Amino acid sequence: MANLVIENVKKRYGTTEVLKGINITIEAGEFLILVGPSGCGKSTLMNSIAGLEDVTEGRILIADNDVTYTSPKDRDIAMVFQSYALYPNMTVAQNISFGLEMRKVPKEERETEVQRVADMLQISHLLNRKPAQLSGGQRQRVAMGRALARRPQLYLFDEPLSNLDAKLRVEMRTEIKKLHKKLGTTIVYVTHDQIEAMTLADRIAVMKDGEVQQLGTPQEIYDNPANLFVAGFMGSPAMNFVPVNVILKDDIPMLELATNSAVALPFPKPESLTAHVGKTILLGLRPEMITEPQPHKEGQPFVTTTEIEVEVTEPMGADTMILTRVNGAEINCRSNPAYPAESGSIIKMMFDTSKAVVFDEKSGERLDK
Structure with a gap:
């Protein structure tokens, strides 16, 4: 577990400012959700935390270490993507253990970790299958398992449930919440779905046009919205x-x-x-x-x-x-x-x-x- 500090982060593409001075502090073990409409800058901010995008100004600290210009592999993070990003030619077990193998973790230790994660996600019976033989929900669990096996300081989830049908999305939402309660991990989670934000988050950052409109607990944002945009965006049906x-x-x-x-x-x-x-x-x-x-x-x-x-x-x-x-x-x-x-x-x-x-x-x- 690690804390995360985003300090006056700005991102420009030419003259277009996509992030306009983001300031967020996340405590160790906290579940923060970045929510907002398409084009609000939430994925750009996520990629900046991961090191996949260079920031134009500001600093990013993980566990009090400045990682603003550190490469992604040296940030000790794990990311779960919307597209799952599984290797189609590998089995479930191989997909989960791949990151450990790249880190030269001994084979016996890798096998133990794969089994631990598979038991936790209830996918032990799928370990010998390949991604093409799995349902969307099963693939999502494998993608999460690969991240969990790493035991990083920080987990990043980029719209991980958006490809699932409505019923499965609700089930996976519950699973992610259970996992967070069990492991106490620090999570930053991007979504455009305000129901996901309300049900999963310890705190929510509502974004619009590259700025954080409000940062608070789900109940604070629901009961005490900072402005008309936040009030209309959070809640189903809307205010x-x-x-x-x-x-x-x-x-x-x-x-x-x-x-x-x-x-x-x-x-x-x-x-x-x-x-x-x-x-x-x-x-x-x-x-x-x-x-x-x-x-x-x-x-x-x-x-x-x-x-x-x-x-x-x-x-x-x-x-x-x-x-x-x-x-x-x-x-x-x-x-x-x-x-x-x-x-x-x-x-x-x-x-x-x-x-x-x-x-x-x-x-x-x-x-x-």
Whole structure:
């Protein structure tokens, strides 16, 4: 295990700046996920940590050693790629042991390590097969096994599950989480899948246009997004954004909502709205905070019940998504499947603004920090 320090790292290709001063510190044994849309710079940052890309400015330290200009083979890292990168002419056992062989590890020790890793990943019965005889999930386990056999200071995973089908992706996600808990290894993991990020990470770095927009625990980022981009990117379904007017009611700033009747929603930090009275801002509210009326929430300070018109319903088994329109914005609500809601009907819904956030419409910055 080793800590990792990324210090003001910049990467330019000619005049194009791909990384714009990245600063991240990862503790030994921590699972960090770099997440963001395609082209945000996360893979470039990963390749820079691995030594596959030279940085233009800044420093990278592994276990407090400056490795900024060290070759990949001398960084004591192992990388698992999206494409698996297995040798097709080698058996599973040979693929796993190849790195050890290159390091001149004695044969008996190699065999012991291959068996240890195979047992851990439950692929002992596949050791004599070649990659062409394996399923996608099995190939992914072999690629992980090759990395685990090395016992490096740092593991790098570059979108390792993106080639798998949905069910297998969920299973492998669980396996990776179990492995991390068992081994306590330091992992940097790149993905564009925010569900992977939420379920696997100790901390998440949300990237956009070569910059880290927010670094925090999954819950911090979900509940307290730094800006409009992070709020919209993290969460499935995404956070609802509703343009609302800030009004005064009994001298307290509130948010005006036009459903089937006008209602004023209370806000947890009314003082942050004072400068915006009479203006339109964006209210951010997660779908699970707009539900069918729930008796245990009745009378709570930030709960308001009002009527909405149902546009579409999407049954999802454990719950039902209800699509409606408020203040001209399309929003998702999450309800119990037993709650009657049909397209075109008027139903009561409960808005809980205890975890609501607000943003500037133009800049996308948080207004209630």
